[in-house]
Amino acid sequence: MGAALRIEGLSKAFAPGRPAIDDLSLTVEDGEIAVLLGPSGCGKTSTLRCVAGLEQPDAGRIAIGGNEVVSASGGVFVPPQRRELGMVFQSYAIWPHLDVRENVAYPLRRRGVSRRERAERVDAVLDLVGLRNFADRSVATLSGGQAQRVALARSLVYEPRLLLLDEPLSNLDVALRLRLRDELRRIIKRTGLTALFVTHDQSEAIALADRIAVMRDGRLLQFATPTELYNRPVDGFVAEFTGAGNLLPATLLTAEERKGVALIAGKRLPVELARPARSGTAVTIVIRPENLRLRPAGTERLDRAALPGRILSRRYQGAQTSYSVEIDGLVLEAVEAGSLPRFVEGDAVEVLLPREPAWALPSAASIGVPPGIAPQLELQTSDAA
Known part of the structure; x- marks a missing residue:
């Protein structure tokens, strides 16, 4: 099952001047899919990387399932491998020399899971993403959508508490992106995981999210359900960015x-x-x-x-x-x-x-x-x- 994500007062600057993340606070509930939405440079990927432990914030606190993983003031910084996270990247990041089964099993092998349990868990997650019949196929022969499902299966197989997705559909063609985004929501909901998803595509955000956080210049403007965000934007920027017209x-x-x-x-x-x-x-x-x-x-x-x-x-x-x-x-x-x-x-x-x-x-x-x-x-x- 998933774990609630709590971010309080998060700030991060990479250079003097305007920060990449500016005093951001939000809570993603257990089992909820939250989407960070905004234009390029708004701070959404930097926020995701701070949650993942790939960046260390200048200020703020992050807790996963009630366990503090970051406290800038308290000197707490739990490394990424100890945060029980799954992460799906834009570029798939799968091993080209391994077949589908070996790619998905890799995190379990690194954790010392027995061969029998590895096989059971890999088969189960391949069923979940619809790739059971491709288990022994080389990943080099897969389509973009199939490769992204392998990346998703690998992130799910060790049962993380929180799933992070950084624009995982942006490299796919339009028709495949539309189909896979619906499947992605179904798969995440079936697992019961909490998910934080980054995108700049408002239609993708609306289709996937339970709630959407719109960001601009490192600040959170509105965090609301797709229906509320679409019909009751908090300001003109949110209205225009979500296609008010x-x-x-x-x-x-x-x-x-x-x-x-x-x-x-x-x-x-x-x-x-x-x-x-x-x-x-x-x-x-x-x-x-x-x-x-x-x-x-x-x-x-x-x-x-x-x-x-x-x-x-x-x-x-x-x-x-x-x-x-x-x-x-x-x-x-x-x-x-x-x-x-x-x-x-x-x-x-x-x-x-x-x-x-x-x-x-x-x-x-x-x-x-x-x-x-x-x-x-x-x-x-x-x-x-």
Whole structure:
């Protein structure tokens, strides 16, 4: 079974100036898959390496299963081989001169496990990753996905308490990456291990994680479930990095606790507030492209939620089509599922906003409510097409 991972006040600098990890704290629960997500240079791999014992932090504390493995202030640093970790690298790191069985058995042989027990445990873990029929094959003959499964099996065979994965899918082609990420989550969940996974791919993070930690410039911005992160980002960076697409300026007309009404493109829209704010405050509305719906202009049913617009461009993507739509000087991105595009550039359309209240982030500036606006009127959203 897995073990909870607790990181407190972790900091690490490799050179003078901005640290690679800046006072990071988070807890990964027993049996949970947590993903460190962020752009290159944000500190996610450095964090993983500190947990692994491959880097020694300047400050902070790390505990695995309640056992302290790092305390910068207390002078504690448990070496990697004594942390009961499994690690899967981007580059597979398997022995090319050994066959599949020998690669997987290697950690057990190093630990002095008997031949009979080695055989049983290797067979069991090869069954788990779907490679039992490849046990005697040279790893040089394997595909990239099969090689990565060998690396995973080798990390699992000695039953670690914590599994660390450093962008293990990034060297695979797109189709294989999509298939293997789903299998990877299934395998980890079957073992009951706690896992810490590093990636820069937000779709990969959402598919794999129980919770996602978004990092920027060495700092943790948000640690939340995929649903919460996707629909309620803590700030504009998290929204954009996770593909929000539409970050629209608006004015808050009314506000009460965490709910309010905002003015956007001349319409009133119910919103949920990321932080408490006052009437007259400038806010940024976050609307996912896939939560907008399009219909031809002039539809008989007239909704106050339908904003008139014009198709600026379209990008056909096979299973879906992305549109850029101009509305009263604003440009919105909308995505429609289906293999047949419905609109072309220049088409007049109506954009239907989501029925649920939009998510509103605080903006840097505060502006007054335009005169003549009656804040008691709200935009009634609709799901009609």
